[in-house]
Amino acid sequence: MSAKKNPVVDLNLVPMIDLFIVCVTFLLMTAVWTQTGRIQVDQSVQKPQPKQEQTEPPKRLTIMVDAKGYMVKYAENQPYSIAKAGDGSYMPDKLGEHLKELELSKDQKVIVAPDDRIPYKDMITAMDACMMAGLENLVVADIEAAKNEMGM
């Protein structure tokens, strides 16, 4: 009775391949191809604080973005201009270098004040340069308000 016939072990691979195809298609369709990020700014309106003992006021750093280029004003320093390049593009690298030269602390508040006619991308470029220089405490302001505060 010993069967001489070997049982044919046949692994049916077709359902497995079907599954793989479905899996690959699903993953390709649901894949997130673009990586998005966020640049956070704090626009909270600060309430006037009651007068306490006189301490040194925080040094203000303002970056104005207008049609000519960037202008950086830090504390009582003279404004530092970074003009646009010959092709009309902004120079965020130079802005980053200047910010690094100032050796500011990470908590330094940076006021980015673009002109009303400046495209949004140029504001983001300036903010990106600040973040690359390690300054993440960003605030957006109106350029006119920033100029008034600086007495320009």
Added chain:
Amino acid sequence: MSIKKPSSRVGYSVRKMRSIRVGSNKSKRNQLFSLNLVPMIDMFVILVVFLLITFSATGEILLQQADIELPKAYSGRELERYPMIAISAKDVVFEGAEVIRTASVTEQNFPDLKVPELSKVLKTAHDAYQSNHPMPNDPEKAKKWLEESKQIIIQADENIDFEVIRLVITTAAIEGYSAINFATLKKARDSAPAS
């Protein structure tokens, strides 16, 4: 020399595919050949593993509108799910619903820097969030709750004038959304300028 029947192997089940009659001499003998499926399965496994690793993202948080080209930036934190205002060249949209035409968002039209149409929907959303998520009693959790309730994402086209952005973020800040998150497309670090 006779043709031997090949032994059982993976892919043997596709028997019908393998047996064709060849030769013009009307030979009745069949020449067998098989489709080896092993490399194909290997490739599929590698492809599935690669896709799972590369795109095992936390999901598509940002529903990007077709008419919005986001600005690009090297830096930026991970995006989280918060209420979103999308500003295209055509209109301003809050959570998928059109609010106002972008062209009409100017300081001339709204000298007090508050866009009433947007203000209304933001207030409704903020109130709904606060009623659905009551402030926890624990001070630590309450602090976190307060931070969360202030967050909003601005998804704007890169060529929109800053004036529109300024009016929108001022309106958002008035309605309690003071932590503004500008959505950006991440540039590769490799192409970052040397500093």
